[in-house]
Amino acid sequence: MDKDMYNENLLVKVAWYYYKENLTQQEISEILGLSRNKVVRLLEKARLEGIVQFHIKGYGTNCLSIEKDLKETFSLSNAFVVPTPADKSTLNTTLAKAAAQYLQNKLQKKDLIGFGWGRTVSYTIEHLSIEEDSELSAVTLTGGVNYYFPNTTLSNRGLSKFKNIHVIPTPFLASTEEMASKFLNEPTVKEILDLAMLSKYAVVGIGATSLDATIVLEEKLTISELTYIRQQNAVGDILGQFFNRDGEILDLPHHSRLIGIKLPVLKKMNNVIAVAGGEKKVEAIYGALKGKYVNMLITDELTAISLLKMEEESKK
Numbered sequence: 624m625d626k627d628m629y630n631e632n633l634l635v636k637v638a639w640y641y642y643k644e645n646l647t648q649q650e651i652s653e654i655l656g657l658s659r660n661k662v663v664r665l666l667e668k669a670r671l672e673g674i675v676q677f678h679i680k681g682y683g684t685n686c687l688s689i690e691k692d693l694k695e696t697f698s699l700s701n702a703f704v705v706p707t708p709a710d711k712s713t714l715n716t717t718l719a720k721a722a723a724q725y726l727q728n729k730l731q732k733k734d735l736i737g738f739g740w741g742r743t744v745s746y747t748i749e750h751l752s753i754e755e756d757s758e759l760s761a762v763t764l765t766g767g768v769n770y771y772f773p774n775t776t777l778s779n780r781g782l783s784k785f786k787n788i789h790v791i792p793t794p795f796l797a798s799t800e801e802m803a804s805k806f807l808n809e810p811t812v813k814e815i816l817d818l819a820m821l822s823k824y825a826v827v828g829i830g831a832t833s834l835d836a837t838i839v840l841e842e843k844l845t846i847s848e849l850t851y852i853r854q855q856n857a858v859g860d861i862l863g864q865f866f867n868r869d870g871e872i873l874d875l876p877h878h879s880r881l882i883g884i885k886l887p888v889l890k891k892m893n894n895v896i897a898v899a900g901g902e903k904k905v906e907a908i909y910g911a912l913k914g915k916y917v918n919m920l921i922t923d924e925l926t927a928i929s930l931l932k933m934e935e936e937s938k939k
């Protein structure tokens with residue numbers, strides 16, 4: 624989603640809440656995290672641009688209704704649903720652009736943002752436009768320095784665009800449980816993990832259990848290991864930790880070798896944003912929502928509809 628499309632969606636949202644949901648300008652400002660003055664300006668702009676007529680028009684009206692259903696069904700603090708692109712191969716990029724725009728609308732000077740790993744999260748960082756005087760800081764939620772800095776040339780495409788960068792100086796997965804314990808007891812590692820818990824926003828991806836999952840492509844797990852994990856009824860993972868359809872964390876050997884924020888800790892953090900979508904990830908996202916590991920979801924329309932259908936069927 625480009626900037627113009629995002630701005631139109633924001634106009635539609637404000638108009639929808641005001642004219643269709645009969646919310647006050649103050650209530651809208653609290654829901655969207657905007658100032659009341661900005662809400663007033665957006666309402667005026669929506670009127671001038673013809674978005675508000677006898678009815679609210681715009682590509683995003685169906686998405687708005689779905690967002691509301693997602694929030695109510697899964698007790699989310701917020702949801703951002705974008706139209707599913709015709710070319711499904713561009714979905715990760717579309718979601719990343721939406722996540723970047725969402726963050727840019729929320730971030731304030733000197734905020735700290737926590738980042739997990741995954742292709743969509745990586746693309747989100749790439750598409751973030753950060754002002755030089757914003758003094759934003761970034762902290763990684765897992766080990767794996769090479770993943771967060773995939774090449775030695777620092778550029779404005781990754782974490783290097785942040786004023787302060789706090790990277791857990793360990794591998795993503797230690798070779799043994801004993802080695803992981805040693806890493807986790809290192810003062811520097813403990814300090815960064817403690818800092819990560821203070822993130823104003825935490826952005827994570829949700830992995831599926833398909834054999835082409837990022838966790839395999841990035842060689843963090845072998846196909847044999849993932850096959851075993853699938854046999855334990857795993858549907859997906861966040862930060863390398865797998866759960867079943869009900870969101871229950873599985874007892875898996877590699878979990879004790881992971882370096883990073885644990886899911887029970889992530890669950891207690893504020894503003895945990897999951898950026899994920901696509902047919903292969905529906906069950907994984909559903910499990911993450913049932914486990915309540917995230918409280919915000921950025922996804923596409925078809926994925927959102929599938930999630931709502933799954934929940935409806937589970938109650939039959």
